[in-house]
Amino acid sequence: MDEDTGGARRAPLRTADVARESGYSLQQVRDLERLGVIPPAARSGNGYRAYTPVHVHALRAYRGLAGAVGPVAARHTLAELRGGPLAAAAAAVNAAHVLLAREREEALRAREALRAVEAEAGAREFEHGGDAMTITQLAQALGVRPSTLRFWEQEGLLAPERVTSLRARRYGLAAIRAARVVAALRGAGYGIPAVRGVVDALSGLEGRGEARRILDRRLDQIALRTVALLRAGADLAAVVTAAGEPSRDA
Missing domain, CATH: 1.10.1660.10 (Multidrug-efflux Transporter Regulator; Chain: A; Domain 2)
Structure with a gap:
């Protein structure tokens, strides 16, 4: 026994x-x-x-x-x-x-995108060296489906900067940065209305400050989950x- x-x-x-x-x-x-x-x-x-x-x-x-x-x-x-x-x-x-590392990386990228918005940084593309990304490229970069980007577009969270005659979406630097912020806010559990409020106010100090606070909290939460x-x-x-x-x- x-x-x-x-x-x-x-x-x-x-x-x-x-x-x-x-x-x-x-x-x-x-x-x-x-x-x-x-x-x-x-x-x-x-x-x-x-x-x-x-x-x-x-x-x-x-x-x-x-x-x-x-x-x-x-x-x-x-x-x-x-x-x-x-x-x-x-x-x-x-x-x-790996999941936690990816979430942290995406939150950091979103914070970098927000800093670029705040600094009104110029025209250099962040990863691809070009002036725009297709919906497939942007979805892959964010780790979401193209249908998710279309849904965000329908909800007024994101807009392509150009749609070709074949209705192919093209996202320029500003749209890519906005998409990173939206992805991080959604990943942090914020609902569509809350994200829309932040995105709508992103051009103002108040909106940028709220987005920064949310992203900082997101990173703190990921750190606590990593420690656990x-x-x-x-x-x-x-x-x-x-x-x-x-x-x-x-």
Whole structure:
């Protein structure tokens, strides 16, 4: 049972033990088990749940993951960690880091675009060296679909600076900068009316100041989410390692 076979083996943990060590309440532990965040606990002879240290690691990892990528994505990621090979588990964790890095990069680009708006910087294209981008190029640069840009256009958030005779949209420098700001605001969770208000006021000091504050908050939030993911690192590693070990239950 809890005696070891060649080394110390820890006694099963009760629900109260897991709650204390993970920082969750008794009911939260049961709920998260029901949701699949942690694998079902074994049952002892008297019917009580019998947990292991891996359950504690999984709950701590979930807390960090949920703070970094949201609870739904965190549940899916933990399921991948337990159910797949080591390489797939590592890739799932990597994907969370990549997501945060991309969000931070886009927020920084948006802040650079806002500075350029404030400085009324001249005519050099930021990445392509040309004077305009097509809707496909701009969508790829922002990591959105072309249909998203069309939707923003319909909502008055963005306008191409030129439409050719074949109705192909062309976005100049000012429109590209505005699109970066819109993308960052939408990524920060702001609704269409709020984004429209900022975009409409972008030519004034008040609008630029509000956009700057939103982008700074966005970067702060991404930093906090990154720290949460880093803190979860050791627990994630323990879950991944345990998933690759043969079960010792018999």
